[in-house]
Amino acid sequence: MLSFREALDLLLRHTPLLAAQSCRIEQAAGRVLREEIRADRNFPPFDRVMMDGYALCMADWQTGHRTFRVTGCAPAGQPTVDLSDEAGACVEVMTGAPLPVGADCIVPLEEVTRPATGEIRIDDSFEAVAGRFIHPAASDAPAGTLLLRPGVLLGSREIGVAASCGAAVLEVSRMPKIAVIATGDELVAVDESPAAHQIRQSNAHAIGCALHRAGYQVSHVGTLGDDNGSSMQVLLETLAGCEWLVLTGAVSKGARDFLPGMLNAMGCTRLFHGVAQRPGKPAGCWIGPGGQVIMALPGNPVSALTGLHAFVMPALAVASGLPVPTRRRVIPTDEIAGLPGLTHHLPVTLRDDGRAEAAATGNSGDFIGLLRSDGFVTLPPRSDIPGISAALPFTPWI
Numbered sequence: 341m342l343s344f345r346e347a348l349d350l351l352l353r354h355t356p357l358l359a360a361q362s363c364r365i366e367q368a369a370g371r372v373l374r375e376e377i378r379a380d381r382n383f384p385p386f387d388r389v390m391m392d393g394y395a396l397c398m399a400d401w402q403t404g405h406r407t408f409r410v411t412g413c414a415p416a417g418q419p420t421v422d423l424s425d426e427a428g429a430c431v432e433v434m435t436g437a438p439l440p441v442g443a444d445c446i447v448p449l450e451e452v453t454r455p456a457t458g459e460i461r462i463d464d465s466f467e468a469v470a471g472r473f474i475h476p477a478a479s480d481a482p483a484g485t486l487l488l489r490p491g492v493l494l495g496s497r498e499i500g501v502a503a504s505c506g507a508a509v510l511e512v513s514r515m516p517k518i519a520v521i522a523t524g525d526e527l528v529a530v531d532e533s534p535a536a537h538q539i540r541q542s543n544a545h546a547i548g549c550a551l552h553r554a555g556y557q558v559s560h561v562g563t564l565g566d567d568n569g570s571s572m573q574v575l576l577e578t579l580a581g582c583e584w585l586v587l588t589g590a591v592s593k594g595a596r597d598f599l600p601g602m603l604n605a606m607g608c609t610r611l612f613h614g615v616a617q618r619p620g621k622p623a624g625c626w627i628g629p630g631g632q633v634i635m636a637l638p639g640n641p642v643s644a645l646t647g648l649h650a651f652v653m654p655a656l657a658v659a660s661g662l663p664v665p666t667r668r669r670v671i672p673t674d675e676i677a678g679l680p681g682l683t684h685h686l687p688v689t690l691r692d693d694g695r696a697e698a699a700a701t702g703n704s705g706d707f708i709g710l711l712r713s714d715g716f717v718t719l720p721p722r723s724d725i726p727g728i729s730a731a732l733p734f735t736p737w738i
Contacts, residue, residue, distance in 0.1 A: 341614040341621075344683035344718070348651060350611050351625050352664060355633060355655045358583075361514045365503060368494050370555040371512035372660040377488035380505045382478035386420065387439035391473040394452060394460060395423060395443035396430040398470040403427070406462050407455075414440055430460065439474055446473035491661045513660040518551060519560040519582040520544045523571075523589035523599065524639060527563050542707065543588040543644045550648055550738040551586075556656060566596045576606060579628050584659075586652060589639030592622040599636050600624060608634060616721070617683040619643040619704035623651070633659075641707035646685045646716060649735050669731035670696040670717065676732075678722035687713035688734070696734060710737065 342350070360374040389395065396408055408430040414421050416436035423431055423442035430447075431440045439446075451466040462468075481487060487501050494502070494512070502510060522544040528534045529541060541563050548558045559582060564571045579585060590599040591613075600613055603626045613624035613636075620643040626634040633655065637647035654665050670688070673695045678684055687710060688696040696717055701709035715736035 341616050342612050343721075344615055344617045344650070347612045347615045347623075347625070348654065351633075351635075351651055351655050352658050354611055354627060355659045356583075356631055357661060358513045358516055358659050360511045362509050363512045365499060365508055365510055368502075368510045368512055369496075369499060371494050371510075371515075372662055373488055373492050373494055373498070373510060374490050374513055374661055375511040376486055376490060377502050377505055377507055377510075379481045379483050379485045379487055381483050383480040383482075383485075383504070384475050384477055387477050388475035389414070389416075389433045389435060389437045389439055389446060389473065390475050391446055391448045392435050393433060393446050393448040393473070394430040395433045395440045396445050396447065396468075397423060397443060398445040398468060400427055400429075401445060401468045406464070408460050408462070410458050410460060412440070414438065444470050444474070448473065491663065493662060515557050516584050516656065516659060517582045518556055518558050518584040518586065519562070519578050520547050520551070520558055520586045521560075521562050521564055521575075521578065521588075522639070523564045523566065523587065525566045529563075543639065543641055546641070546645055546707075547586055547588070547648050550645070550653075551656075553738045554653060554656070564590075566590065566598065571598065572602055572606065575602065579606075579630065579632050579634075583632055584652075584656070585628070585632060585634045586648065587634065587636045588644040591624055591636040591638060597622075603634060603636070615683075616681060617650075617685065618679055619685065620647045620650075621682075623647050625651070638704070640704035642687075642701070642704040642710060645707075645710070645737070649716075649738065650685060650718070653738070667718075667733040667735055670694065670734040671731050672717070673697045676717075676719060678719040680722045682721055684719040684721075685716045685735075686719055687716045690714045690734075696732070713737070 405428045408428050410432055411424045411429045412421050412431045414431050414433045414437040416434050420438040421440045423440040445468050451463050452460040455461050522541050526538050527541040528538050544561045548561045551558050590597045607629045608626035611625040615623050620638055622638050624636045628634055635652050637644045657665050687699040687701045689699045699713035717732040717734050
């Protein structure tokens, strides 16, 4: 049986990189960039005015001028204007406008009065400073500067930068084709009334929701009974149309846990089956005949959802071209004891002070108990140290 770290590392090493595709910037949010974005011009491209007010020459201020004649206006979006060579001249400017040629000082609008038409008087309390309220050309990034590297997740900041560089079409990672299947004769559809010995299917819906919220599209959500004959055909057809298959249930060593043997019979290559962790010890991973990644998670709801977050989400990030995710670390409120020989994914609640408190949950079938937690911390196997109070990696529920 592999340790959790060994199993995850094995999965990440065998996760194939998704191909790149072109995408309009309007549809690129949440995708992974696969090209470089460089500044196509200086940023800003001109000396930019940062305050509504008046642009003047600092030398005039230093010679004692406090009253200035307004010789022009420079609104944003208009070509650069010139400041008159006359002593005591100024130009009315608006935020975002190019700084008038010959000006090197901005006096904010609220610091002046206009005693007569075409003339301003600067308040005696104001102290002019050359360069203040001016955003110098190329001070953010000169033309040609590398701004975005391949392998970044495109959020609002990255999309804004790309748009500013004129990148209307971006090279991004193609979205993986994902299918989710829950197994078990006891499962009925959500809109059915279960008999006393049945339960409504929830695992596949929970997993599909988490994948959707993480930005992935799920092409198929379904169920399988425990009949080996019909199940193999369904799995073969599903594998033919997907690149990732997430299964829940029938993966342990019970008499009706048919998935491991069936996957082997289908020509899939086992990476691992059995992980020294709680919950989710029976979890396994196979590579399909066409290179598909098949993650088989236990049917207990807590085990299934934990396994999705602990294994599938990091692997999908790597497949998209992202680095291996670095998890936030939190400090527990009290010392938490690990489990002998097992990694423990322990549900916790985050307090207002940011510390993590063990959540009161039941066994791995207590799906409702997860509502009392915000995610889980991952504790290493217990060693000679009786308890852990150091910062622990935290995974939020998606």
